Amino acid sequence: MPHQDVRVRFAPSPTGGLHLGGVRTALYNYLFARQHGGKFILRIEDTDQTRFVPGAEEYIIQCLEWCGLTPDEGPHVGGPFGPYRQSERKHLYRQYAEQLIENGWAYYAFDTPEELEAKRRQHPNFQYDTQTRSQMTNSLTLPAQQVKDWLEEGRPHVIRIRMPEHKTLHIHDLIRGEVVFHTDQIDDKVLLKADGMPTYHLAVVVDDYLMQISHVFRGEEWLPSTPVHLLLWENLFGIEYMPKWAHLPLILRPDGHGKLSKRDGDRLGFPVYAMDWTDPFTGETTRGFREMGFLPEAFLNMLALLGWNDGSEQEIFALDELTERFSIDRIHKAGARFDFEKAIWFNHEWIKRLPITHYLETIKAFFHQHHIALPNDTQLIPTLELIKDRCRLLTDFVEQGKFFFVPPETYDWSAIQKKWSPQMKACFEAWEQELANIHPWKAETIEQSLISTATQHALKKNDMLLPLRIMLVGGKFGPPVFQIAEHLGQRETQQRIHHALSHLE
């Protein structure tokens, strides 16, 4: 009897940084599992030993953790269906491949990679399939004794699926509906490689069965190989155990055409990976969303809406809201272009919505990276609150807030040059002395004081504002200037005016 519980898996192969498309796949899996009270499983698909990259698995786990997509089972937390790393399950697969051979659904093939390559050079459209396998070196064409001998002497071989002839395969996809394939068009995929490792096709079916996976959410690039999986399910475990398929639309590059790749990010100046990834072989680091100043809430929100919407006008969703609203039938069929500007917009919205305390530590870390010393939290938080609305990325806090903690190194004098005069200088010099008499040190009282000093010098307050801003901030930006002065404190404000005046004639 097929199992009823919802069990879904995110099954990346640990070959490098975690692509945003991968995170979205993980997200949809996670949402579906949570929505149905099911389990979200992490399985590491490391059957290609030549592509093993040290550190990649740990990195993937950290990315999921940063996003808040915590697996219920996985190589790092264990679980009742382990091991969760395919390389550690190697011994499991061969028996299934051999079972298929016994039933006539697979065969041994002794063609070497070199032979196959030569064949493909000769016939560019060569495919190892129902038509061509009779000309190849395999257990279907060789005498039984020959096969037996070769196997006994350990001759390298693979096991290939034997595609039936002239059959139509119907696959029901939760997103696309009925998809039909013809077996004559499909090649005899390798199931077990010469090194004894299964290929994706065998491993995915065996493990989904053994791990009792109920639904498979994976990228659309897998759709063409689904008929192979279907046949395997049919002949190994029974179609009634087969998970439901949902092939997700691809995330496309913003310009031109094609799947979004790491290279597009490098070229166009935006991240593609969830977090910074350093290639252990070249030492080269690729920037990630996290390090670029994205909140995980925004990152996930943006990804969720790339290919799905709930039909309303709402665009901002927290993870628990997504869990509530998510539905497979509202997933788009067509691929979506990634738009970095929109991603930034999502981040801005989340920065504005969340309390500073929610991401205080992250901001502090960014300041520390720039060697900027910060005051204690009770003083820091109100200051950050003041600039919050103008920060689209968390790294913007450094840019927008630095002047609160470090006096300006340069001044944008050009902004005030036209209106600057000796009278104005005299007025500021007088006001500088006045600062000590301002009580309490509040934006309103500071403003009143400036007004009265300006009036005494036959100047207008409004003409004083920009020069004051330049003296305190260095440039033409930031919150209202008297609030800046309030946050700076009397002493610091006085010092900055004094210092600025000594540099102005």
Next chain:
RNA sequence: GCCGCGUUGGUCAAUCGGCUAAGACGCCUCUCUUUCACGGAGGAAUGACGGGUUCGACUCCCGUACGCGGUACCA
């Protein structure tokens, strides 16, 4: 080449036969703020093409075009 999937503004997209085709991002204008942003109000901008079906097609069907994916002892 073959197979599969897809096609509403520049981008994300709503629409499940009644459309004068939502909304968001971005862009432009105005407004607020005597800084820069935020906010607020407006604006320009869309159904690939050709046939059907229908009283009526963006919506259904069939072609064509275009795009993408697959076609590995990679996943």
